Amino acid sequence: MNALLSRSLRASRGRLIAGAALLVLALVVGIFLLPDASTTLDQKLRAKAAAETARDRQKDRLAGLQRLSDRIQRGQQTLSDLESRLPVGSVGELQWQLSGVLHDLSTKAGVQLQSVKYGQPSKEDSKGTGLESIQVEFTVSGLYPNIKTFMHDLEGSGLPFAVEDARLEESPEGARLTGTLRAFRKPAAPSAEDDA
Structure with missing residues (x-):
C-alpha cells in the first residue's frame, strides 16, 4: 500500500510540477505577450481613428472642391451668356x-x-x-x-x-x-x- 501511495504521490508531484510550470509559462506569456497584444490593439484603434479623421477631411475637401467646381461652372455659364449678348456688328x-x-x-x-x-x-x-x-x-x-x-x-x-x-x-x-x-x-x- 505504501508503494501505491508512493506512486500516487509521485504522480501528483509530477502533475503539480507540470501545473506549476504551465502556470509560470502562462504568467510569462501574460506578462510579455498580452501587453504586446494590448499595444497592437491600441495602435489599430488609433490607426482606425486617424483613418476616419483623414476620410472626414477628404470628404470636407471634396465637398469644398465640388462647391468650387459648381461656382466655376456657373461663372463659365454667365460668361458664355454675356459673350453671346455682346454685339458683333460695326x-x-x-x-x-x-x-x-x-x-x-x-x-x-x-x-x-x-x-x-x-x-x-x-x-x-x-x-x-x-x-x-x-x-x-x-x-x-x-x-x-x-x-x-x-x-x-x-x-x-x-x-x-x-x-x-x-x-x-x-x-x-x-x-x-x-x-x-x-x-x-x-x-x-x-x-x-x-x-x-
Whole structure:
C-alpha cells in the first residue's frame, strides 16, 4: 500500500510540477505577450481613428472642391451668356443700338436725354479679352426719382457696359445726370478677303 501511495504521490508531484510550470509559462506569456497584444490593439484603434479623421477631411475637401467646381461652372455659364449678348456688328451699329436704348429708357422714365457723345473705339487686347470698347457720355435731366428710375432701367437693360463715372448736379429742371459708360463689342472676325 505504501508503494501505491508512493506512486500516487509521485504522480501528483509530477502533475503539480507540470501545473506549476504551465502556470509560470502562462504568467510569462501574460506578462510579455498580452501587453504586446494590448499595444497592437491600441495602435489599430488609433490607426482606425486617424483613418476616419483623414476620410472626414477628404470628404470636407471634396465637398469644398465640388462647391468650387459648381461656382466655376456657373461663372463659365454667365460668361458664355454675356459673350453671346455682346454685339458683333460695326461700331456704328453699336452706337445706334446704344442711342436707341438711351432714348427709349429716358422716354420711359420721364427724363430728357440732352446729349450723347461717343469716343473712339479702343481694343481691350491688353487685358486679354479680345474685345473692343467705346466710351459713351450722356446727359439726362429731370426730377431725381425719374433719373433714379432711368439709371435702374439702364442697369437692367442687358447691354454689355460698365459705368465709369456718374455726376449728379442740380439744374433748373430739377437734376442733371452726366454719366460715362464703357460699352463692349466683339470685333468682327477678319475675313479671308481682308488677308489677301
